[in-house]
Amino acid sequence: MELMVPKRIFFTRGVGKHRHNLESFEAALRDAGIAQCNLVKVSSIFPPGCKIVSRNAGLARLIPGQITYCVLAEARTDEPNRLVAAGIGLAVPAKGDQFGYISEHHGYGVTEKKTADFVEDMAASMLATTLGIEFDAEADYDARREVYRMSGQIVKTRAVVQTAEGDKNGKWTTVVAAAIFLFE
Secondary structure, rough: OOOOOEEEEEEEEEEEEOOHHHHHHHHHHHOOOOOOOOOEEOOOOOOOEEEEEEHHHHHHHHOOOOOEEEEEEEEOOOOOOOEEEEEOOOOOOOOOOOEEEEEEEEEEEOOOHHHHHHHHHHHHHHHHHHHHHOOOOOHHHHHHHHHHHOOOEEEEEEEEEEEEEEOOOOOOOOEEEEEEEEEE
């Protein structure tokens, strides 16, 4: 049996608005470029040796109808002006033979910057505990980020976030952020 370990990953995000909840979700997936796939949510491990590719390169590899594994964050509202956010964070270890972490979060009333810091921090903190990096969990993320960087064990962190305000006329507003796994 062949192991299903992704070789590539890309990140995408989108927003959709519609009078029906499900159709606003579909519109957000379209905006993210992944509506044509059968999405399967998986947990948050970044495979060893996985290559990060651009959104455009990743989208070009998708085939309509394919089963597509992803880490997906989504948030929806039909409340006018309510801020919704969905974010994906990534932390990659310095050693290519180790796995990293992907985090996902969705929320309300949180800005893009705060959501980005939060998901990046979650991914980096999960990786740091796996690698045995000692840090003060109560310290702010900037302080912990410096500890992670100084350890030399975490080589890259990033975040992909989508925020939107609820439609002023009460249409459903959906935001999505996703890490999409590719196997070839």
